[in-house]
Amino acid sequence: MKRIHVYSHTHWDCEWYFTSNESIIQLIYHMDEVIDALENEVIENYLLDGQLSILEDYLRFAPSNFDRVSKLVQAGKLIIGPWYTQTDELVIDGESIVRNLLYGIKSANKLGGHMKVGYLPDSFGQTKxxxxxxxxxxxxxxIFWRGVAKDICKNREFKWNSEDGxxxxxxxxxxxxxxxxNLIYNDxxxxxEETILDGSATENILLPVGGDQRYVDFNLKERIKYYQDRTKNKFEYVExxxxxxxxxxxxxxxxxxxxxxxxSPSNSKIHRSIYSSRYDLKYLNDKIERKLIHQLEPLMVIAQNMGLDPKTEMLEEIWKKLLMNHAHDSACGCNSDKTNRSILSRLIEADQLAYSAYDYIVRKISESLENKEENNLILFNTLSVSRNENVKVVLTTKTKSFEIRDENGNLINYQVLGKVREYAGSIKKDESLYDENLYYYVWDIIIQCNLSPLSIEVLKVNEIDEDMLEDKINTYEIEDNFYKVSFVNGKINITDKFRNKTLENCLYIEESGDDGDTYDYxxxxxxxxxxLTFEEAVCESTVGELYKELRLSGIFTVPxxxxxxxNGVINTEIPYELKISLCDKAVVECHLEIDNKAYDHRMRVVFKSDVISEESLTDTxxxxxxxxxxxxxxxDWxxxxxxxxxxxIYPMLHFVGIEDEKSSAVMLAKGIKEYEVLDNSKIALTLFRGVGFLGKPDLIRRPGVASGNEFRYIETPDSQLIQKMKFKFAIxxxxxxxxxxxxKLWKSYSVSVPNYQVQEINRFTNTLKYFVMHxxxxxxxxxxxxxxxxxxxxxxxxxxxPIDKKSYSIRLLNCNDSIESAGEITVNNGSSYQWINMNxxxxSEKVAIDGAIDIGRFNKGEVKTLKINI
Incomplete structure (x- = not known):
């Protein structure tokens, strides 16, 4: 006897070829039907797709039904959670996935509880x-659908283990x-039942009755009886x-x-190149993730330790705005143009909220410091490690020169990258009427810093009223303590000074056609x-003690x-500028800007290493x-x-590398999410793909019906990305x-140092500076x-x-084999600590903090979370 567990559900994509604003109207009426069906016992229970965001949307439009919904949730009839949105697992940061569950469960519990099943029925692959x-x-x-390989796991039921146990x-x-x-409409x-049995190796089989934006099947009980009365197998159908x-x-x-x-695409489509669709959305999402995780949240903990309210409810709302873009279709960009415009709008809104919160906290703390003085420069280290590195900041002075000193009066080394003369008075058509005393200078500088972990450093800017000498050096070679980069005969050469190895002509752009869609190359x-090489590029340079840069500008010509x-016709010009910089951070930073003017093509940056490896290593x-x-x-697929x-073609989060017995090569990235290793020695990062349709049939890499909507072509001209784009990666x-x-190198490279200058002449250092503040x-x-x-x-x-007003968490990850003693972590201003889970x-019980905290043993790949009580 096999028991067939029938569960009624809907899979509710908030957006796809339609926008969330279009689907919300159907959701409102749909939920009314669901509530009525559950209250009248037409169906016993209903699963609302495992995500809370759609229920919050419904209650926003129908708040009077809160009590009815809550009663059904508490009774176990309306099944909700645990996710906030149906997250993508392969291009979304792990901490974002944690926030998705954290806020999804929190929202569900306010209504009466959450389903304790990790329900992801449509994500394009599952992270390990x-x-x-x-x-x-x-x-x-x-419960999930996609990605299981036929030759590894033939059964539907199995145990899935991580390396940590x-x-x-x-x-x-x-x-x-x-x-x-099929239970409803197929006789x-x-x-x-033959398909139901396929791969089922146990006495119990799960049968999901539902679909995309699926209405309630009012005849579910009738159809279950229909199948029960006619089955030729030993099946027992139960709701x-x-x-x-x-x-x-x-x-x-x-x-x-x-x-x-x-x-694996053996059973279902995985879309193994969707990681580069709509690069512009992925880049912005990555930027916001870094700001929230590595800047705003730690800034709130700094503020919390200084007695300020960390505003955790505000943080939750900012996160939810971002999480709305993490559902699998939304994160991957396989949508109509109007939907992707909505996603872009939400990302911009989340970015503005995160930046404004970050800016307010930095300014509030800086303006409230004891012994604050005009022209103090306050630096915030939001990382838990020391930052002894060169940092970019913007300064404002009334004078043509300045010096920077620490609190002990020691001179701080800096380098000017550029300056602009601005006017502080009221603007006038006739600039000859401007008051010379109201002019000031805005400086872009690199400053040499030694910052303690998770701390604030106060420096003093002293204005000097004399002209600053600027040396202009034009060179084709730059060098710091780690690398030498040269541009010789149109070729980029990188020398690793520690190993005394030079990689010649090691960087180029691969340009190819793309006859795919937003799902697949x-x-x-x-x-x-x-x-595409840089042989015709014009080279300019900036060379100083702290920062060196080569700027290569030119035009790529492509079909x-x-x-x-x-037809082999090359007729379109794509202007570009590639900045290669060294800043004593042990990385070669690259910043490529292009103005794309071509259609249906893919561009990848290729780094040719001297490493030979049959496999890649990347972060998850x-x-x-x-x-x-x-x-x-x-x-033979x-x-x-x-x-x-x-x-x-594989997904990545922040880095990918290859190594052999002698050496390694790693590429770090900000917002680039796709790579391939060519010839076992070249790392190719997909910069972007430009395509013009949501889905197309009969692709070379994906035969058969079109992905997405298989019944019509949906044009997506915006997804051609005919626009200016920037790409940031490092070697x-x-x-x-x-x-x-x-x-540590990735954080040093990708997480900037928040800073604030106490001054009043320039009221436009950021948006909120214009407003007065107590x-x-x-x-x-x-x-x-x-x-x-x-x-x-x-x-x-x-x-x-921050967890609440009086506590915060520290999450620790072991990326290596088991460690018997992982060392100590020092916490100042904490009264006690205890171990907690991600929720x-x-x-464990509270332990008083007396000196450093010994974090003990870690299993291979284990994640632990500390709670610090202030």
């Missing part, structure tokens, strides 16, 4: 870290969240829930155990690829469209993973009937890849070393965030 993330929220069960009991709805709809019972199903499944023994990520039938490409939400450069079944090519050369070291009544003392993780051994701090549930 999901077991440890879900376990961090006391969730031990998971975390584990999930999984049911794979490998025929899709919509397959159970061919034998054919339906059930996911949690009831798992209660039965847990009784099963000898389930297959697997580990790793699920990104697809090479044209007749593609011509071009390796205008697929027809021109097929809470760990790293090694992937084969040549995937299994790359040559068609014969095997796979849904798409298992391409060696690291070393003997081997040390993950903790790479993480300093705090009680003056603040400077803080330093609030959290000091300098002494940790191979442990990464992934976040420091802030206490796992």
């Amino acid at each position: 870290d999901l077991p440890k993330i879900l376990n961090g929220f006391d969730i031990k069960r998971s 975390s584990s999930l009991l999984v049911y794979n709805i490998k025929n899709g969240y919509f397959y159970g709809g 061919d019972i034998d054919a339906v 059930s829930t996911c949690e009831k199903f798992f209660e039965e499944l847990e009784k099963e023994e000898d389930l297959l155990e697997v580990e790793g990520e699920f990104i 697809s090479p044209p039938e007749k593609d011509i690829r071009y390796n 205008s469209n697929l027809e021109d490409r097929e 939400p809470f760990g790293t993973i090694r992937r084969d450069n040549i995937p299994a079944h790359i040559d 068609r014969e095997l009937g796979w849904r798409e090519e298992p391409s060696p 690291v050369l070393d003997n081997n890849i040390n993950i903790a070291k790479i993480n 300093p705090l009544k009680e003056k603040l003392n400077k803080v330093e070393g609030i959290v000091d993780s300098d002494n940790l051994k191979d442990i990464v701090v992934t976040s420091i965030m 802030n549930r206490e796992l």
Whole structure:
């Protein structure tokens, strides 16, 4: 006897080829039907797609139904959570995934509780870290659809383990969240039950009856009886829930155990190149994630330790604005143009909120410091490690020159990158009427800093009324303590000074056609690829003691469209500027700006290393993973009937590297989410893909029906990205890849130092500076070393965030093998600590802080969270 657990649900994409504003109207009426059906017992229960955002949207338009909804949730009839939105798992930061669950569960519990199943029915692949993330929220069960490889796991039911010992009991709805709809509209019972049995190895089978924006099936009970009366198998059909199903499944023994990520297209489409669709959206999302996780949240903890309210409810609302863009379609950009415009608008709004909160806190603290003086320059280290590095800041002075000193009167070394003369008075048409006394200078400078972990540093800017000498040097070679970069005969050469190795002609742009859609890259039938070099570039330079830069500017010429490409016609100019800079940060920074004017093409930056490796190493939400450069079944996937090519095109979050016995090469990135290793030695980062349709059929890499809406072409001219774009990446050369070291380099490279100058002549240093502000009544003392993780051994701090007014959390990740003693973390101003899970549930008793905290043993890949009580 097999028990068929039928659960009624809807899969509700908030947006896709339609916008969220268009779908909300259907949701409002849909939810009325759901509530009526549950209250009248037409159906026993209903799963609202595992995401809270749609329920919050409904209650925003129908607040009078709050009590009815809450009553149904408490009764276990309306099943909600645990997610806030149906997150993508492969291009979203791990801490963002944690916030998704944190705020989803919090919102669900206000209504009466959440489903303790990690329900992600449509994400385009599953990260290997999901077991440890879900376990961090006391969730031990998971349901998903895409990514499981036929040759690794043939059964629907299995145990999915992470390297740290975390584990999930999984049911794979490998025929899709919509397959159970056949129970409603298909009378061919034998054919339906044959598919139901496929891959089912236990006594219990889960059957999802629902679909995209699926209405309530009022005849569900009738159809269950119809199937029960006519089944030729030993089937018992029951109206059930996911949690009831798992209660039965847990009784099963000898389930297959697997580990790793699920990104195989053997059973379902994975869209192995969707990571580069709508690069502009991914870049902005990455920027906001970095600002929230590595700047705003730690700034709130600094403020909290100085007695200020961290405003956790405000933080939650900013996060929710960002999380609305993390649903799988939204994060990946496979939408109509009007939907992507809505996503862009929300991202801009989240960016403005995050920046304004960040700016306000920095200014409020700076203006309230004890012994504050005019022209104080206040620097904030939002990382828990020391920052002894060169930092970019903007200064304002009335004079033509200045000096900077620390609190002990020592001169601080700096370098001027540029200056602009501005006017502080009322603007007039006739500038000859301006008062010379109201002019001032805005300086872009690099300053040499030694910042303690999670601290505030106060410097003094002394104005000097004399002309500053500026040396102008034009060179084709720059050098710092780590690297030498030269531009010789149109070729970029990089020398690793520690290993005394030079990589010649090591950077170029690969230009190819793209006959795909917003889901997938697809090479044209007749593609011509071009390796675009910098031979015709004009080279300018900036050379100083602290900062060196080569600027290469020129024009790439490419075919205008697929027809021109097929005919070998090169007729479109793409202006570019590539800045390569050295700043004694142990990385070679690259900033490429292009003005795209061509259609249906892909551009990748390729770095040619001297490393030979058959696999890559990249970061995942809470760990790293090694992937084969040549995937299994790359040559016979068609014969095997796979849904798409298992391409060696992979997702990344912040870095990708290759290493051999002698050396390593790593590329860091801000917002670039896709890579491929070519010839086992070249790292190719996809800069962007420009395409013109939401979905297209019969692609070379993805045969068959169109992805998305298979019944019509939906044009997306905005997704051609005919616009100016910037791409930021960096190169690291070393003997081997040390993950903790790479993480530290990435943060040094990608997380800027918040700063504020106490001055009044320039009221436009930021948007809020124009408004007046009261300093705090009680003056603040400077803080330093609030959290000091300098002494940790191979442990990464992934976040420091406020929990409430009197406590905050520190999340720690071991990216290496097991560590018996991971070192100590120092906390100033903390009264006690305790271990908690990701949902802030206490796992240990409070321990008084007396000196450093010994964080003890870590399993391989383990994540731990400390709660510090102030």
